[in-house]
Amino acid sequence: MEDLQALLDDIHTTLSARDDKGKVATYIPELARIDPAHFGIAVIGVDGTEYMAGDAELPFSIQSVSKVFTLTLALGKHGDSLWNRVGREPSGTAFNSIVQLEFEKGRPRNPFINAGAIAVTDLILSGHKPREAIGEIVNFVRFLSGDDTITTDQAVAKSENATGFRNFALAQFMRSFDRLDHPAEHTLGVYFHQCALAMSCRQLAHAGLYLAANGRNPVSGSSVVSRERARRINALMMMCGHYDGSGEFAYRVGLPGKSGVGGGILAVAPGKASIAVWAPGLNDYGNSLLGTAALEILAKRTGWSVFGL
Numbered sequence: 001m002e003d004l005q006a007l008l009d010d011i012h013t014t015l016s017a018r019d020d021k022g023k024v025a026t027y028i029p030e031l032a033r034i035d036p037a038h039f040g041i042a043v044i045g046v047d048g049t050e051y052m053a054g055d056a057e058l059p060f061s062i063q064s065v066s067k068v069f070t071l072t073l074a075l076g077k078h079g080d081s082l083w084n085r086v087g088r089e090p091s092g093t094a095f096n097s098i099v100q101l102e103f104e105k106g107r108p109r110n111p112f113i114n115a116g117a118i119a120v121t122d123l124i125l126s127g128h129k130p131r132e133a134i135g136e137i138v139n140f141v142r143f144l145s146g147d148d149t150i151t152t153d154q155a156v157a158k159s160e161n162a163t164g165f166r167n168f169a170l171a172q173f174m175r176s177f178d179r180l181d182h183p184a185e186h187t188l189g190v191y192f193h194q195c196a197l198a199m200s201c202r203q204l205a206h207a208g209l210y211l212a213a214n215g216r217n218p219v220s221g222s223s224v225v226s227r228e229r230a231r232r233i234n235a236l237m238m239m240c241g242h243y244d245g246s247g248e249f250a251y252r253v254g255l256p257g258k259s260g261v262g263g264g265i266l267a268v269a270p271g272k273a274s275i276a277v278w279a280p281g282l283n284d285y286g287n288s289l290l291g292t293a294a295l296e297i298l299a300k301r302t303g304w305s306v307f308g309l
């Protein structure tokens with residue numbers, strides 16, 4: 001395998017020169033202001049070695065990448081009973097789609113589409129005030145990444161709270177099937193804050209390291225989840241992490257990954273490394289255009305894939 005740092009520098013140079021950077025999300029007004037020219041990538045090996053290129057230390061809005069961490073947290077609190085609320089099948093629909101919810105009686109297909117993530121957040125809220133649940137999520141992500149400086153971007157959370165009509169519709173609709181335990185405003189108050197977590201590629205790659213290392217963070221030495229649970233979360237990321245673009249991502253990259261509309265993607269090369277990439281311009285599925293391209297090149301040149309050696 002070629003030198004990883006040289007490879008990241010090459011990916012950064014090649015992709016920064018591309019004219020077509022995709023389109024930044026505009027439905028959350030605060031995200032519409034982000035410069036699509038940003039590009040960052042960080043790879044943390046399971047031995048803790050860090051490789052970075054571009055804006056790898058600049059915090060960005062992780063948005064739906066947070067759904068991996070809230071799923072992990074909620075599984076820790078509720079165990080497999082979580083699956084009574086949400087399924088484990090790819091949806092084949094957009095991240096914010098409502099259509100399947102009626103046919104499937106308010107049980108979202110998986111924890112990574114918006115409806116499913118809102119149901120997971122509702123479980124985290126159990127027994128808490130929204131403020132406490134937000135604190136618990138922030139503390140969990142700080143623990144995962146070993147970095148106490150991580151916070152939520154209040155302007156992004158506020159911006160989404162003011163314009164997240166679709167998410168309110170999803171939450172109210174689930175509530176009509178008795179699938180949420182809390183008022184939509186409470187659950188979404190927490191959900192918008194988890195999406196507004198601001199993290200750099202470096203912090204994000206550290207936070208995802210447990211998924212590359214059998215459930216244990218090799219840098220901090222902490223056990224996060226069992227080996228079996230880490231595998232299962234990876235399986236869900238592979239099947240559902242990119243919504244109706246999940247098949248295409250698996251085909252091109254071949255690694256479990258989770259995207260967010262802020263342009264971030266967390267990808268996991270089991271036994272090898274945790275990878276975070278950020279390029280704010282999105283493709284038609286709402287996944288980072290150049291982030292996907294970067295991971296495709298990285299996977300090809302390293303040979304990292306869960307589908308073969």
Ligand SMILES: NC(=O)CC[C@H](N)C(=O)O
Pocket residue numbers: 062063064065095096114160167192195259260261262286
């Ligand atoms: N795909 C995403 O990143 C969506 C997250 C965003 N906060 C939303 O709920 O619409």
